[in-house]
Amino acid sequence: MRIVVDFDLCESNAVCMGIAPEVFEVRDDDFLYVLNENPPESMRAKMEESVQRCPKQAISIAED
Amino acid sequence: MNSTTVIVGASLAGINAARTLRLGGHTGSIIVVDADPERPYDRPPLSKQMLTGEWEPEKILLPAGKEDLGLDFRLGVRAKAVDLTSRQITLEGAGGLVEDTSFDSLVIASGAAARRLPEAAGIAGIHVVRTLADSLALREELDAGPSRVVVIGAGFIGAEVASSCRKRGLEVTLVEAMPLPLERILGVEMGKVCAQVHIENGVDLRLGTGVLQFETATVDGVERVVGVGLTDGTTVAAEVVVVGIGVTLTTDWLEGSGLTLDDGVVCDNTLLAAPGVVAAGDIARYPSARFGRMLRVEHWETAIAGGEAAARRLLAEASGETPAVFDPIPWFWSDQYDRKIQLAGRPQPTDQCVVVHGSTDEFRFVALYGDGDRLTGVLGMNRPRHVVQLRALFEDGASFAEACERAATL
Numbered sequence: 424m425r426i427v428v429d430f431d432l433c434e435s436n437a438v439c440m441g442i443a444p445e446v447f448e449v450r451d452d453d454f455l456y457v458l459n460e461n462p463p464e465s466m467r468a469k470m471e472e473s474v475q476r477c478p479k480q481a482i483s484i485a486e487d
Numbered sequence: 488m489n490s491t492t493v494i495v496g497a498s499l500a501g502i503n504a505a506r507t508l509r510l511g512g513h514t515g516s517i518i519v520v521d522a523d524p525e526r527p528y529d530r531p532p533l534s535k536q537m538l539t540g541e542w543e544p545e546k547i548l549l550p551a552g553k554e555d556l557g558l559d560f561r562l563g564v565r566a567k568a569v570d571l572t573s574r575q576i577t578l579e580g581a582g583g584l585v586e587d588t589s590f591d592s593l594v595i596a597s598g599a600a601a602r603r604l605p606e607a608a609g610i611a612g613i614h615v616v617r618t619l620a621d622s623l624a625l626r627e628e629l630d631a632g633p634s635r636v637v638v639i640g641a642g643f644i645g646a647e648v649a650s651s652c653r654k655r656g657l658e659v660t661l662v663e664a665m666p667l668p669l670e671r672i673l674g675v676e677m678g679k680v681c682a683q684v685h686i687e688n689g690v691d692l693r694l695g696t697g698v699l700q701f702e703t704a705t706v707d708g709v710e711r712v713v714g715v716g717l718t719d720g721t722t723v724a725a726e727v728v729v730v731g732i733g734v735t736l737t738t739d740w741l742e743g744s745g746l747t748l749d750d751g752v753v754c755d756n757t758l759l760a761a762p763g764v765v766a767a768g769d770i771a772r773y774p775s776a777r778f779g780r781m782l783r784v785e786h787w788e789t790a791i792a793g794g795e796a797a798a799r800r801l802l803a804e805a806s807g808e809t810p811a812v813f814d815p816i817p818w819f820w821s822d823q824y825d826r827k828i829q830l831a832g833r834p835q836p837t838d839q840c841v842v843v844h845g846s847t848d849e850f851r852f853v854a855l856y857g858d859g860d861r862l863t864g865v866l867g868m869n870r871p872r873h874v875v876q877l878r879a880l881f882e883d884g885a886s887f888a889e890a891c892e893r894a895a896t897l
Contacts, residue, residue, distance in 0.1 A: 476791065
Protein backbone atom coordinates (compact mmCIF):
# COMPACT_ATOMS: atom_id res chain seq x y z
CA MET A 424 0.00 0.00 0.00
CA ARG A 425 1.43 3.36 -1.04
CA ILE A 426 -0.07 6.70 -0.05
CA VAL A 427 -0.40 9.22 -2.87
CA VAL A 428 -1.29 12.84 -2.18
CA ASP A 429 -2.27 15.18 -5.00
CA PHE A 430 -0.62 18.35 -3.73
CA ASP A 431 -2.43 20.44 -6.34
CA LEU A 432 -5.66 19.54 -4.56
CA CYS A 433 -4.42 19.45 -0.94
CA GLU A 434 -5.48 22.52 1.04
CA SER A 435 -3.98 21.44 4.36
CA ASN A 436 -7.22 21.01 6.26
CA ALA A 437 -5.23 18.52 8.38
CA VAL A 438 -8.13 16.07 8.67
CA CYS A 439 -5.77 13.20 7.72
CA MET A 440 -3.36 14.28 10.44
CA GLY A 441 -6.19 13.97 12.96
CA ILE A 442 -6.83 10.40 11.81
CA ALA A 443 -3.24 9.19 11.36
CA PRO A 444 -0.56 11.55 12.73
CA GLU A 445 2.00 8.75 12.20
CA VAL A 446 1.57 9.16 8.45
CA PHE A 447 0.36 12.71 7.84
CA GLU A 448 1.79 15.89 9.32
CA VAL A 449 0.81 19.49 8.62
CA ARG A 450 3.70 21.69 9.72
CA ASP A 451 3.98 25.34 10.67
CA ASP A 452 4.38 26.27 7.02
CA ASP A 453 0.79 24.98 6.61
CA PHE A 454 1.91 22.33 4.15
CA LEU A 455 1.18 18.63 4.44
CA TYR A 456 4.08 16.20 4.70
CA VAL A 457 3.67 12.45 4.25
CA LEU A 458 5.88 10.90 6.94
CA ASN A 459 5.49 7.34 5.71
CA GLU A 460 4.49 6.71 2.11
CA ASN A 461 4.28 2.96 2.68
CA PRO A 462 2.35 2.47 5.92
CA PRO A 463 1.95 -1.10 7.20
CA GLU A 464 -1.13 -3.13 6.26
CA SER A 465 -2.32 -2.81 9.87
CA MET A 466 -3.05 0.86 9.14
CA ARG A 467 -5.30 0.19 6.14
CA ALA A 468 -8.53 1.14 7.90
CA LYS A 469 -7.06 4.48 8.98
CA MET A 470 -5.70 5.12 5.49
CA GLU A 471 -9.11 4.41 3.93
CA GLU A 472 -10.75 6.70 6.47
CA SER A 473 -8.24 9.42 5.53
CA VAL A 474 -9.15 8.97 1.86
CA GLN A 475 -12.87 9.21 2.59
CA ARG A 476 -12.59 12.16 4.97
CA CYS A 477 -10.29 14.37 2.91
CA PRO A 478 -12.39 17.41 2.00
CA LYS A 479 -10.42 17.85 -1.22
CA GLN A 480 -10.30 14.18 -2.30
CA ALA A 481 -6.55 14.67 -2.46
CA ILE A 482 -5.47 11.32 -0.98
CA SER A 483 -5.47 7.96 -2.72
CA ILE A 484 -4.04 4.52 -2.05
CA ALA A 485 -1.93 2.83 -4.74
CA GLU A 486 -1.48 -0.93 -4.56
CA ASP A 487 2.05 -1.62 -5.69
CA MET B 488 -29.64 -7.62 5.20
CA ASN B 489 -31.65 -8.51 2.10
CA SER B 490 -34.57 -6.15 1.90
CA THR B 491 -35.40 -2.85 0.20
CA THR B 492 -33.95 0.39 1.56
CA VAL B 493 -34.99 3.77 0.22
CA ILE B 494 -32.54 6.62 0.77
CA VAL B 495 -33.98 10.08 0.22
CA GLY B 496 -31.07 12.36 -0.64
CA ALA B 497 -28.09 11.52 -2.87
CA SER B 498 -25.77 14.11 -1.45
CA LEU B 499 -22.98 13.50 1.05
CA ALA B 500 -25.05 11.87 3.83
CA GLY B 501 -27.24 9.80 1.51
CA ILE B 502 -24.49 8.48 -0.73
CA ASN B 503 -22.30 7.56 2.23
CA ALA B 504 -25.24 5.76 3.84
CA ALA B 505 -25.72 3.81 0.60
CA ARG B 506 -22.05 2.93 0.39
CA THR B 507 -21.88 1.83 4.04
CA LEU B 508 -25.00 -0.33 3.66
CA ARG B 509 -23.64 -2.06 0.57
CA LEU B 510 -20.14 -2.60 1.95
CA GLY B 511 -21.68 -3.69 5.26
CA GLY B 512 -23.50 -6.58 3.66
CA HIS B 513 -26.82 -5.16 2.45
CA THR B 514 -27.54 -7.44 -0.51
CA GLY B 515 -31.03 -6.17 -1.28
CA SER B 516 -32.29 -3.24 -3.27
CA ILE B 517 -30.96 0.22 -2.36
CA ILE B 518 -32.98 2.97 -4.03
CA VAL B 519 -31.38 6.43 -3.87
CA VAL B 520 -33.76 9.30 -4.60
CA ASP B 521 -32.88 12.97 -5.09
CA ALA B 522 -34.77 15.90 -6.55
CA ASP B 523 -31.49 17.14 -8.01
CA PRO B 524 -31.01 15.58 -11.47
CA GLU B 525 -27.20 15.69 -11.25
CA ARG B 526 -24.99 12.76 -10.29
CA PRO B 527 -23.96 13.07 -6.61
CA TYR B 528 -21.56 15.94 -6.15
CA ASP B 529 -19.67 17.75 -3.43
CA ARG B 530 -21.05 21.12 -2.31
CA PRO B 531 -18.12 23.03 -0.71
CA PRO B 532 -16.56 23.91 -4.11
CA LEU B 533 -19.85 25.44 -5.30
CA SER B 534 -19.07 28.71 -3.53
CA LYS B 535 -15.32 28.52 -4.21
CA GLN B 536 -13.52 26.74 -7.09
CA MET B 537 -16.70 26.41 -9.17
CA LEU B 538 -17.48 30.12 -8.86
CA THR B 539 -13.97 31.30 -9.60
CA GLY B 540 -13.96 29.05 -12.68
CA GLU B 541 -10.93 27.04 -11.51
CA TRP B 542 -12.90 23.76 -11.54
CA GLU B 543 -15.43 22.14 -13.85
CA PRO B 544 -18.41 20.05 -12.65
CA GLU B 545 -16.69 16.73 -13.42
CA LYS B 546 -14.16 17.48 -10.69
CA ILE B 547 -16.72 17.70 -7.89
CA LEU B 548 -18.47 14.36 -8.46
CA LEU B 549 -18.46 12.38 -5.22
CA PRO B 550 -16.22 9.28 -5.39
CA ALA B 551 -18.88 7.11 -3.76
CA GLY B 552 -21.33 8.10 -6.50
CA LYS B 553 -18.92 6.78 -9.12
CA GLU B 554 -18.27 3.44 -7.39
CA ASP B 555 -20.01 0.33 -8.68
CA LEU B 556 -22.23 -0.31 -5.67
CA GLY B 557 -25.29 -1.56 -7.52
CA LEU B 558 -27.45 1.33 -6.38
CA ASP B 559 -30.81 2.10 -7.98
CA PHE B 560 -30.51 5.86 -8.55
CA ARG B 561 -33.71 7.87 -9.07
CA LEU B 562 -32.35 11.34 -9.81
CA GLY B 563 -34.60 14.27 -10.61
CA VAL B 564 -37.21 12.51 -8.47
CA ARG B 565 -38.79 14.15 -5.46
CA ALA B 566 -40.15 12.44 -2.34
CA LYS B 567 -43.68 13.73 -1.80
CA ALA B 568 -44.99 11.70 1.15
CA VAL B 569 -44.28 8.61 3.19
CA ASP B 570 -46.50 6.15 5.03
CA LEU B 571 -44.50 4.35 7.68
CA THR B 572 -47.27 1.86 8.46
CA SER B 573 -47.74 0.52 4.95
CA ARG B 574 -44.04 1.19 4.14
CA GLN B 575 -44.85 3.16 1.00
CA ILE B 576 -43.08 6.27 -0.25
CA THR B 577 -44.65 8.51 -2.87
CA LEU B 578 -42.18 9.74 -5.49
CA GLU B 579 -42.71 12.37 -8.15
CA GLY B 580 -40.54 12.08 -11.23
CA ALA B 581 -40.03 14.12 -14.36
CA GLY B 582 -43.23 15.46 -15.89
CA GLY B 583 -45.10 15.11 -12.59
CA LEU B 584 -45.32 11.33 -12.84
CA VAL B 585 -46.24 10.05 -9.37
CA GLU B 586 -45.65 6.51 -8.15
CA ASP B 587 -45.61 4.66 -4.85
CA THR B 588 -42.62 2.50 -3.96
CA SER B 589 -42.45 -0.05 -1.16
CA PHE B 590 -39.58 -0.18 1.27
CA ASP B 591 -38.50 -2.01 4.40
CA SER B 592 -36.14 0.62 5.78
CA LEU B 593 -35.74 4.32 5.10
CA VAL B 594 -32.80 6.73 5.31
CA ILE B 595 -33.86 10.37 5.54
CA ALA B 596 -31.09 12.53 4.09
CA SER B 597 -33.15 15.03 2.14
CA GLY B 598 -31.14 17.92 3.53
CA ALA B 599 -32.12 21.48 2.89
CA ALA B 600 -32.79 24.08 0.24
CA ALA B 601 -31.44 27.62 0.15
CA ARG B 602 -33.71 30.18 1.80
CA ARG B 603 -34.89 32.79 -0.65
CA LEU B 604 -36.20 36.29 -0.17
CA PRO B 605 -39.85 36.51 -1.29
CA GLU B 606 -39.13 39.99 -2.72
CA ALA B 607 -36.66 38.39 -5.14
CA ALA B 608 -39.22 36.15 -6.86
CA GLY B 609 -39.30 36.59 -10.62
CA ILE B 610 -36.36 39.02 -10.77
CA ALA B 611 -33.41 38.00 -12.97
CA GLY B 612 -29.90 38.45 -11.60
CA ILE B 613 -30.70 37.35 -8.02
CA HIS B 614 -29.08 34.07 -7.05
CA VAL B 615 -28.68 31.53 -4.29
CA VAL B 616 -25.86 28.96 -4.05
CA ARG B 617 -26.92 25.52 -2.94
CA THR B 618 -26.96 23.28 -6.01
CA LEU B 619 -24.60 22.78 -8.92
CA ALA B 620 -27.17 24.43 -11.20
CA ASP B 621 -27.23 27.47 -8.84
CA SER B 622 -23.45 27.73 -8.91
CA LEU B 623 -23.20 27.44 -12.69
CA ALA B 624 -25.94 30.02 -13.22
CA LEU B 625 -24.17 32.50 -10.94
CA ARG B 626 -20.81 31.77 -12.54
CA GLU B 627 -22.21 32.55 -15.98
CA GLU B 628 -23.29 35.98 -14.74
CA LEU B 629 -19.92 36.58 -13.06
CA ASP B 630 -18.22 35.68 -16.36
CA ALA B 631 -19.99 38.69 -17.90
CA GLY B 632 -18.04 40.97 -15.53
CA PRO B 633 -20.73 42.81 -13.57
CA SER B 634 -19.71 46.21 -12.21
CA ARG B 635 -20.72 45.17 -8.68
CA VAL B 636 -22.04 42.10 -6.87
CA VAL B 637 -24.15 42.54 -3.74
CA VAL B 638 -24.05 39.57 -1.36
CA ILE B 639 -26.86 39.42 1.19
CA GLY B 640 -25.78 37.59 4.34
CA ALA B 641 -22.22 37.37 5.69
CA GLY B 642 -22.46 33.78 6.91
CA PHE B 643 -20.13 31.14 5.51
CA ILE B 644 -21.75 30.91 2.08
CA GLY B 645 -21.98 34.69 1.72
CA ALA B 646 -18.38 35.16 2.87
CA GLU B 647 -17.09 32.54 0.44
CA VAL B 648 -19.08 33.99 -2.45
CA ALA B 649 -17.71 37.44 -1.63
CA SER B 650 -14.21 35.98 -1.53
CA SER B 651 -14.64 34.21 -4.91
CA CYS B 652 -15.96 37.42 -6.49
CA ARG B 653 -12.98 39.39 -5.17
CA LYS B 654 -10.65 36.72 -6.57
CA ARG B 655 -12.24 37.44 -9.95
CA GLY B 656 -11.50 41.12 -9.45
CA LEU B 657 -15.15 42.10 -9.01
CA GLU B 658 -16.37 44.86 -6.70
CA VAL B 659 -18.38 43.42 -3.81
CA THR B 660 -20.80 44.83 -1.25
CA LEU B 661 -21.52 42.40 1.59
CA VAL B 662 -24.68 43.09 3.58
CA GLU B 663 -25.28 41.58 7.02
CA ALA B 664 -28.33 42.15 9.23
CA MET B 665 -26.43 41.37 12.44
CA PRO B 666 -23.94 43.86 13.92
CA LEU B 667 -21.05 41.51 13.00
CA PRO B 668 -20.50 38.58 10.63
CA LEU B 669 -20.84 35.11 12.18
CA GLU B 670 -21.58 36.68 15.58
CA ARG B 671 -24.19 34.04 16.38
CA ILE B 672 -21.66 31.26 15.78
CA LEU B 673 -18.31 32.74 16.86
CA GLY B 674 -19.31 35.52 19.26
CA VAL B 675 -18.54 39.24 19.20
CA GLU B 676 -14.75 39.17 19.46
CA MET B 677 -14.21 36.73 16.58
CA GLY B 678 -17.01 38.34 14.60
CA LYS B 679 -14.92 41.53 14.63
CA VAL B 680 -11.93 39.62 13.27
CA CYS B 681 -14.03 38.13 10.47
CA ALA B 682 -15.38 41.59 9.59
CA GLN B 683 -11.83 42.88 9.35
CA VAL B 684 -10.84 40.06 6.99
CA HIS B 685 -13.54 41.22 4.55
CA ILE B 686 -12.48 44.85 4.83
CA GLU B 687 -8.77 44.03 4.32
CA ASN B 688 -9.76 42.24 1.12
CA GLY B 689 -11.48 45.26 -0.32
CA VAL B 690 -15.11 44.37 0.40
CA ASP B 691 -17.63 47.13 1.06
CA LEU B 692 -19.07 45.66 4.28
CA ARG B 693 -22.48 46.93 5.46
CA LEU B 694 -23.35 45.66 8.93
CA GLY B 695 -26.57 45.86 10.90
CA THR B 696 -28.67 46.47 7.83
CA GLY B 697 -31.06 44.38 5.76
CA VAL B 698 -32.77 44.41 2.40
CA LEU B 699 -35.71 46.77 2.01
CA GLN B 700 -36.37 46.21 -1.69
CA PHE B 701 -34.81 45.32 -5.00
CA GLU B 702 -34.65 47.95 -7.71
CA THR B 703 -35.25 46.58 -11.18
CA ALA B 704 -35.28 47.56 -14.82
CA THR B 705 -37.00 45.74 -17.66
CA VAL B 706 -34.68 44.92 -20.53
CA ASP B 707 -35.96 42.95 -23.53
CA GLY B 708 -39.03 42.02 -21.54
CA VAL B 709 -37.03 40.64 -18.64
CA GLU B 710 -37.18 42.26 -15.22
CA ARG B 711 -33.60 42.44 -13.94
CA VAL B 712 -32.10 43.63 -10.67
CA VAL B 713 -30.15 46.90 -10.92
CA GLY B 714 -29.82 47.79 -7.26
CA VAL B 715 -30.58 46.89 -3.66
CA GLY B 716 -32.34 49.30 -1.30
CA LEU B 717 -31.19 48.74 2.27
CA THR B 718 -33.01 49.36 5.56
CA ASP B 719 -30.39 51.98 6.52
CA GLY B 720 -31.78 54.15 3.71
CA THR B 721 -28.92 53.65 1.26
CA THR B 722 -29.10 52.03 -2.16
CA VAL B 723 -26.34 49.97 -3.75
CA ALA B 724 -26.26 49.62 -7.52
CA ALA B 725 -25.65 46.01 -8.53
CA GLU B 726 -26.02 43.88 -11.62
CA VAL B 727 -25.82 40.63 -9.69
CA VAL B 728 -27.16 39.81 -6.21
CA VAL B 729 -26.42 36.65 -4.22
CA VAL B 730 -28.64 35.75 -1.26
CA GLY B 731 -26.95 33.64 1.44
CA ILE B 732 -29.34 33.71 4.38
CA GLY B 733 -29.38 30.09 5.43
CA VAL B 734 -31.47 27.11 4.50
CA THR B 735 -34.94 25.62 4.81
CA LEU B 736 -34.95 21.95 5.74
CA THR B 737 -36.62 19.61 3.26
CA THR B 738 -39.10 18.04 5.65
CA ASP B 739 -42.34 18.84 3.76
CA TRP B 740 -42.68 15.22 2.59
CA LEU B 741 -42.50 14.00 6.20
CA GLU B 742 -45.48 16.02 7.45
CA GLY B 743 -48.13 13.64 8.80
CA SER B 744 -45.73 10.67 8.76
CA GLY B 745 -45.79 10.37 12.54
CA LEU B 746 -42.10 11.25 12.82
CA THR B 747 -41.23 14.01 15.28
CA LEU B 748 -40.25 17.13 13.34
CA ASP B 749 -38.70 19.96 15.35
CA ASP B 750 -36.16 21.95 13.34
CA GLY B 751 -35.17 18.68 11.72
CA VAL B 752 -36.05 15.04 12.16
CA VAL B 753 -35.72 14.19 15.83
CA CYS B 754 -33.64 11.04 16.32
CA ASP B 755 -32.28 9.11 19.26
CA ASN B 756 -28.55 9.04 19.98
CA THR B 757 -28.06 6.38 17.29
CA LEU B 758 -29.82 8.44 14.56
CA LEU B 759 -32.90 6.20 14.72
CA ALA B 760 -36.10 8.21 14.15
CA ALA B 761 -38.54 5.26 14.19
CA PRO B 762 -38.14 1.48 13.77
CA GLY B 763 -36.30 0.96 10.48
CA VAL B 764 -36.10 4.71 9.87
CA VAL B 765 -32.87 6.70 10.31
CA ALA B 766 -31.86 10.28 9.48
CA ALA B 767 -28.51 11.82 8.61
CA GLY B 768 -26.90 15.04 7.45
CA ASP B 769 -28.29 18.57 7.77
CA ILE B 770 -31.75 17.27 8.66
CA ALA B 771 -30.95 15.03 11.65
CA ARG B 772 -31.41 16.37 15.17
CA TYR B 773 -29.89 14.14 17.81
CA PRO B 774 -29.04 14.32 21.52
CA SER B 775 -25.35 14.97 22.13
CA ALA B 776 -24.05 13.88 25.51
CA ARG B 777 -20.78 15.61 24.66
CA PHE B 778 -22.42 19.02 24.39
CA GLY B 779 -25.34 18.34 26.72
CA ARG B 780 -28.07 19.29 24.29
CA MET B 781 -29.85 18.40 21.07
CA LEU B 782 -27.70 19.17 18.04
CA ARG B 783 -28.39 19.56 14.36
CA VAL B 784 -25.13 20.03 12.48
CA GLU B 785 -24.87 21.29 8.90
CA HIS B 786 -21.20 20.43 8.45
CA TRP B 787 -19.62 18.48 5.61
CA GLU B 788 -17.86 15.98 7.86
CA THR B 789 -20.95 15.38 9.99
CA ALA B 790 -22.87 14.50 6.81
CA ILE B 791 -20.35 11.77 5.97
CA ALA B 792 -20.14 10.46 9.53
CA GLY B 793 -23.93 10.66 9.93
CA GLY B 794 -24.59 8.81 6.69
CA GLU B 795 -22.22 6.06 7.75
CA ALA B 796 -23.66 5.90 11.27
CA ALA B 797 -27.26 5.85 10.07
CA ALA B 798 -26.44 2.94 7.74
CA ARG B 799 -24.68 1.06 10.50
CA ARG B 800 -27.73 1.64 12.70
CA LEU B 801 -29.92 -0.15 10.15
CA LEU B 802 -27.37 -2.95 9.79
CA ALA B 803 -27.28 -3.32 13.59
CA GLU B 804 -31.06 -3.42 13.75
CA ALA B 805 -31.11 -6.19 11.13
CA SER B 806 -28.39 -8.25 12.78
CA GLY B 807 -29.47 -7.69 16.39
CA GLU B 808 -26.15 -6.08 17.30
CA THR B 809 -25.92 -3.23 19.79
CA PRO B 810 -26.00 0.06 17.85
CA ALA B 811 -23.24 2.63 18.30
CA VAL B 812 -23.91 6.06 19.77
CA PHE B 813 -23.52 8.96 17.32
CA ASP B 814 -21.82 11.91 18.99
CA PRO B 815 -18.93 13.16 16.82
CA ILE B 816 -17.02 16.37 17.43
CA PRO B 817 -18.48 18.88 14.96
CA TRP B 818 -15.79 20.35 12.71
CA PHE B 819 -15.85 22.54 9.64
CA TRP B 820 -13.68 24.75 7.55
CA SER B 821 -14.34 27.84 5.47
CA ASP B 822 -11.90 29.29 2.95
CA GLN B 823 -12.21 33.06 2.64
CA TYR B 824 -9.63 34.97 0.57
CA ASP B 825 -6.28 33.56 1.70
CA ARG B 826 -7.57 32.66 5.14
CA LYS B 827 -8.73 29.23 6.31
CA ILE B 828 -11.16 29.33 9.20
CA GLN B 829 -11.69 26.07 11.07
CA LEU B 830 -13.90 25.41 14.06
CA ALA B 831 -14.03 22.22 16.10
CA GLY B 832 -16.71 21.87 18.76
CA ARG B 833 -19.94 23.75 19.24
CA PRO B 834 -19.47 26.98 21.20
CA GLN B 835 -22.30 29.31 22.19
CA PRO B 836 -21.70 32.94 21.16
CA THR B 837 -21.72 33.95 24.84
CA ASP B 838 -18.95 31.51 25.82
CA GLN B 839 -15.63 32.96 26.90
CA CYS B 840 -13.10 33.13 24.09
CA VAL B 841 -9.35 33.26 24.62
CA VAL B 842 -6.67 33.55 21.95
CA VAL B 843 -4.05 30.96 22.90
CA HIS B 844 -1.72 31.08 19.92
CA GLY B 845 -0.70 33.68 17.37
CA SER B 846 -2.50 36.97 16.99
CA THR B 847 -5.77 38.19 15.55
CA ASP B 848 -3.94 41.23 14.10
CA GLU B 849 -2.04 38.86 11.81
CA PHE B 850 -5.20 36.81 11.06
CA ARG B 851 -3.24 33.72 12.05
CA PHE B 852 -4.24 32.39 15.45
CA VAL B 853 -5.99 29.80 17.58
CA ALA B 854 -8.75 30.68 20.05
CA LEU B 855 -10.45 28.43 22.59
CA TYR B 856 -14.06 28.73 23.71
CA GLY B 857 -15.22 27.67 27.15
CA ASP B 858 -18.44 27.52 29.13
CA GLY B 859 -17.29 27.57 32.74
CA ASP B 860 -14.63 24.89 32.86
CA ARG B 861 -16.00 23.05 29.84
CA LEU B 862 -14.12 23.32 26.54
CA THR B 863 -16.73 24.09 23.85
CA GLY B 864 -14.75 25.15 20.80
CA VAL B 865 -11.39 25.39 19.05
CA LEU B 866 -11.21 28.10 16.40
CA GLY B 867 -8.28 28.49 14.07
CA MET B 868 -7.45 30.95 11.36
CA ASN B 869 -4.67 29.60 9.13
CA ARG B 870 -3.66 27.20 11.89
CA PRO B 871 -4.89 23.77 10.71
CA ARG B 872 -2.29 21.79 12.63
CA HIS B 873 -3.27 23.35 15.94
CA VAL B 874 -6.98 22.88 15.35
CA VAL B 875 -6.65 19.20 14.57
CA GLN B 876 -4.35 18.62 17.54
CA LEU B 877 -6.55 20.54 19.96
CA ARG B 878 -9.68 18.92 18.59
CA ALA B 879 -8.42 15.66 20.10
CA LEU B 880 -8.89 17.24 23.54
CA PHE B 881 -12.65 16.81 23.19
CA GLU B 882 -12.10 13.05 22.99
CA ASP B 883 -9.96 13.19 26.13
CA GLY B 884 -12.64 15.17 27.98
CA ALA B 885 -10.13 17.94 28.74
CA SER B 886 -11.29 20.98 30.71
CA PHE B 887 -10.98 24.52 29.38
CA ALA B 888 -7.95 25.14 31.62
CA GLU B 889 -6.28 21.92 30.47
CA ALA B 890 -6.92 22.88 26.85
CA CYS B 891 -5.26 26.27 27.40
CA GLU B 892 -2.23 24.53 28.94
CA ARG B 893 -2.01 22.07 26.06
CA ALA B 894 -2.30 24.87 23.49
CA ALA B 895 0.71 26.60 25.02
CA THR B 896 2.85 23.52 24.26
CA LEU B 897 2.03 23.39 20.54
